[in-house]
Amino acid sequence: MNHRLALLLLSACLAGPVAAAVIGQNAPVPALSAERVAALPETQRAAWQAYLARSEQQRAADRAALAAERQALSEPVPAPPEASGAGAKTMPLQQPPAWYASAAALQVADNIVSFQTPAGGWGKNQPRDRAPRLRGQDYVSDNNNKRATPGDFDQAQDPRWSYVGTIDNDATISEIRFLAKVAAQRPGPAGEVYRQSAIRGLGYLLAAQFPNGGWPQVWPLQGGYHDAITLNDNAMVEVMQLLDAAARGEDDLGFVPGALRERAAAAQQRALALLLAAQLRDGQGRKTIWAQQYEALSLAPASARNYEPPSLCSGESADLLLYLMSLREPSAAVRAAVHAGIATLRGLAIRDKAWVTLDEVQGRRLVDKPGAPALWSRYYDAGSLQPIFGDRDKTLHDDVNEISFERRKGYAWFGIWPQKALKEYEDWSKRWNP
Structure with missing residues (x-):
């Protein structure tokens, strides 16, 4: 969030209730x-240039791989099945182990293998319970x-080459985890194709990691906010959990x-250091919580879609705190980050308000409701801590x-x-006091 916008919000807070206003414009x-890499200090350039x-x-x-497939075709192939926000649900990860030996599971696994990009990742929102990818067909x-x-x-x-290799909406992470479950039910040569595909997927995640430890939303890079370090929808944390496993x-x-295990462990540790460095601070220098996205080089909070500002984010921060509290032997730095993050979330709670649908004309509104359970705004300005x-x-x-x-x-x-994070903290803090 820029300095001018932070001052505007802080002034409004100190002055008391005022009329609502447009307070800024979201910038890409x-x-x-x-x-931009050329403008970095000389000691940092080589890694980012590579x-x-x-x-x-x-x-x-x-x-080039897709173009080569199409050269041998006499007719164009149809587009893949229409994208759906429920794509990850076609790769269930909570079934009994024996289910992953079933014909239904093998159909999904074969589909996953066929849609793996040459880079080793997968696109998002694709249903994986359909037919395998045809030669020459788009990946998404x-x-x-x-x-x-x-x-x-x-x-x-x-539009036909968007999110081709991504960690958004559980993509790539879900595919690797599903393949591992299927391979576990097919020891020996019968499961080798699934093991090798999962290994390629892990290699993709390692190749996509930024030199500073973060991950972009899309890799190879696509431009725009897709190049930002992405905590949104728990993407980076889920990658770290997978690499740790x-x-x-x-x-x-x-x-x-x-x-590959050693490389995964090292990547997870670099990512953890990045998360600790990305914890934002208030005007007094106190640690608060995290943003949804960060500009890769500066670690400044970054915008995403038109309506998603560069700001503190309560939901992703709560998930991140749960991840930090799950670490088996948290360092002093991790413990300090958790204590500060929880304290911030407690202070940001909104009381005596409800977010409700009034009617078809007025739609959803934030209304007064004395005694209502605590709510949190999705976004808070990093300077003023106002929604x-x-x-x-x-x-x-x-x-x-x-x-x-x-x-x-x-x-x-x-x-x-x-x-959930506040509840988990009740037990965690008994083991790891400030």
Whole structure:
């Protein structure tokens, strides 16, 4: 959040209740580029230059592989099944072990293997319980936002090559975990194709990791907010959990070779250091919580979609705190991060308010409700710690009731996300006192 916007919000808070207002305009996050890398201190440039080169080479290789498949075809192939937000649900990870030996599970596993990109990752939102990918077929269907207009932060340059390799919406993580479960039921040669695909997937995640330990939403890099370090939807934490399991040979990942286990463990530790460094501080220098996205080079909070501002985020921070509290031997730095994060979430709780649908005309509104359970805003300005809300036209507001009907209806601006973390902290803090 820029300094001017923080001052505006802080002034409003100190002055008491005022009329709601448009308080700013959401700005796009800059893409990770060679020009920006060239402006880094000399000691940092080489690693980032190598990363950019690796991304560009892999993107070119992925495109070339698809073009080569199509050269041998006499007719175009149909697009993959239409993307669905429920794509990950077609790869269930909580079934009894024996289910993963079933014909239904093998159909999903074969589909997963067929849609793996040359880079080793997978696209998002694709149903995996359909037919395998055809030769020459796109790796993803159109992931373009149907409401996007020219200049929209979510507008893909190429709708047929968007999110081709991503950790968004549980993609790649779910595929690797599902393959591991199927391989566990097929020891020996029968499961080798699934083990090798999972190993390639882990290699993809390691290749995608930034030199500073974070992960972009999409790799090879796609540009825009997809190049930002992505905590949104728990993406980075889920990658870390998977790498930790691979490093330990747990969760049916005992087949991972020793050298790859070592690389996974090192990557998880770099990511943990990044998370600790990314914990934001208030005006007095006290640690608070985390943003949804971070600009890769500066670690400044970054915007994402038009209505998602660069700000503190209560939901992702709560999930991140649960992850930190799950670590077996938390360091002093981890413990300090947890204590500070929990204290911040407690202080940000909104009381005597309810987020409800009034009627079909007024839609969802934040209303007074004495005695209502605590709520948290999804976003808080990093400077003032006041709730902040975005609209599809990129305007930023200090009152959720002032944004458009469509965005009030279609986004979770308030929730109870921190409750689980606060409850877990009750027991955790008894073991790891401040």
